[in-house]
Amino acid sequence: xxxxxxxxxxxxxxxxxxxxxxxxxxxxxxxxxxxxxxxxxxxxxxxxxxxxxxxxxxxxxxxxxxxxxxxxxxxxxxxxxxxxxxxxxxxxxxxxxxxxxxxxxxxxxxxxxxxxxxxxxxxxxxxxxxxxxxxxxxxxxxxxxxxxxxxxxxxxxxxxxxx
Amino acid sequence: xxxxxxxxxxxxxxxxxxxxxxxxxxxxxxxxxxxxxxxxxxxxxxxxxxxxxxxxxxxxxxxxxxxxxxxxxxxxxxxxxxxxxxxxxxxxxxxxxxxxxxxxxxxxxxxxxxxxxxxxxxxxxxxxxxxxxxxxxxxxxxxxxxxxxxxxxxxxxxxxxxx
DNA sequence: GCCTTGACTGTTATTATATAACATATCATA
DNA sequence: TATGATATGTTATATAATAACAGTCAAGGC
Ligand SMILES: [Zn+2]
Ligand SMILES: [Zn+2]
Ligand SMILES: [Zn+2]
Ligand SMILES: [Zn+2]
Numbered sequence: 001x002x003x004x005x006x007x008x009x010x011x012x013x014x015x016x017x018x019x020x021x022x023x024x025x026x027x028x029x030x031x032x033x034x035x036x037x038x039x040x041x042x043x044x045x046x047x048x049x050x051x052x053x054x055x056x057x058x059x060x061x062x063x064x065x066x067x068x069x070x071x072x073x074x075x076x077x078x079x080x081x082x083x084x085x086x087x088x089x090x091x092x093x094x095x096x097x098x099x100x101x102x103x104x105x106x107x108x109x110x111x112x113x114x115x116x117x118x119x120x121x122x123x124x125x126x127x128x129x130x131x132x133x134x135x136x137x138x139x140x141x142x143x144x145x146x147x148x149x150x151x152x153x154x155x156x157x158x159x160x161x162x163x
Numbered sequence: 164x165x166x167x168x169x170x171x172x173x174x175x176x177x178x179x180x181x182x183x184x185x186x187x188x189x190x191x192x193x194x195x196x197x198x199x200x201x202x203x204x205x206x207x208x209x210x211x212x213x214x215x216x217x218x219x220x221x222x223x224x225x226x227x228x229x230x231x232x233x234x235x236x237x238x239x240x241x242x243x244x245x246x247x248x249x250x251x252x253x254x255x256x257x258x259x260x261x262x263x264x265x266x267x268x269x270x271x272x273x274x275x276x277x278x279x280x281x282x283x284x285x286x287x288x289x290x291x292x293x294x295x296x297x298x299x300x301x302x303x304x305x306x307x308x309x310x311x312x313x314x315x316x317x318x319x320x321x322x323x324x325x326x
Numbered sequence: 327g328c329c330t331t332g333a334c335t336g337t338t339a340t341t342a343t344a345t346a347a348c349a350t351a352t353c354a355t356a
Numbered sequence: 357t358a359t360g361a362t363a364t365g366t367t368a369t370a371t372a373a374t375a376a377c378a379g380t381c382a383a384g385g386c
Binding site for chain 3: 036038040069070071072074075078096
Binding site: 219 | 353
């Protein structure tokens with residue numbers, strides 16, 4: 001799926017990664033909610049954070065296996081699903097991949113911006129979006145529970161690089 | 164591009180889909196744009212329309228094969244991709260499935276409402292959504308090209324049934 | 327202490343989804 | 357009718373995800 005890790009993790013790929021801060025926040029959250037952020041799970045989150053982009057389950061698995069964790073798909077899928085269910089990571093369906101949540105401190109409805117040039121994923125807060133969708137859904141008598149928003153386009157860095 | 168559509172094929176799953184009308188519209192569109200709506204492609208669209216919901220590629224394939232078309236995955240994937248690329252169908256990523264476009268007459272940004280009880284999919288026109296997303300994306304310097312919006316929740320029929 | 331219980335981790339095996347590569351057939355049109 | 361482009365079909369393979377089950381381990385009741 002994707003290649004190597006960079007030490008940055010930020011909305012527009014322009015600044016230093018608050019990876020440590022995010023990890024710390026995840027630990028706080030886990031403590032507060034009684035979640036068990038076990039070694040595989042924690043390491044999986046770290047792997048996602050270091051990747052600076054979305055990673056496929058098998059990419060994650062490869063790294064976990066290399067570090068002495070289990071070598072079979074369920075190991076990665078279980079850790080990833082745990083993170084997703086607890087708001088510490090997100091699943092990017094268009095890419096069949098996962099990415100660390102960049103602001104795990106609170107529940108949110110996020111939109112994902114997928115650059116088709118560099119393949120990196122940015123998580124954007126988009127509160128208005130829920131509203132707009134809620135209205136459209138209400139018209140149809142539909143009650144919305146969860147929403148996935150994934151946009152494909154071009155990130156700032158790639159736009160500038162091409163200009 | 165529009166907002167005036169009767170956005171819902173069958174909001175509460177209570178009426179028959181206007182399949183013939185949609186199919187006719189698809190043929191008009193194909194003629195107008197010089198698309199080749201060949202037998203497999205046309206039949207694939209019909210299959211989607213008759214399904215009243217999203218179908219997986221292998222489900223479509225099964226039906227096609229039973230009718231004398233090819234029996235191998237690429238047959239279904241090619242027809243489905245053709246339909247998607249030309250706005251006659253949509254891919255529902257959350258379900259790994261495809262659904263006929265219920266208003267193929269014009270380009271649109273649609274949102275999909277997926278009922279987690281009956282698993283049926285409704286296509287809702289949601290023009291405001293693009294705006295809201297565009298704003299959020301602009302903040303990050305991101306240029307949006309295509310957007311996927313998929314909501315999971317409960318449709319009117321299922322809500323009423325449970326009440 | 328020790329036993330039960332439930333959550334977690336790991337395994338093997340299988341299922342599900344999607345594409346690559348290539349041969350044949352059909353269509354457009356010159 | 358020849359010719360190049362498009363479409364259809366095949367075999368084979370790649371990629372993604374889950375099922376089912378066994379061993380581990382720590383917490384809480386006795
Ligand atoms: Zn997030
Ligand atoms: Zn980019
Ligand atoms: Zn549509
Ligand atoms: Zn329903």
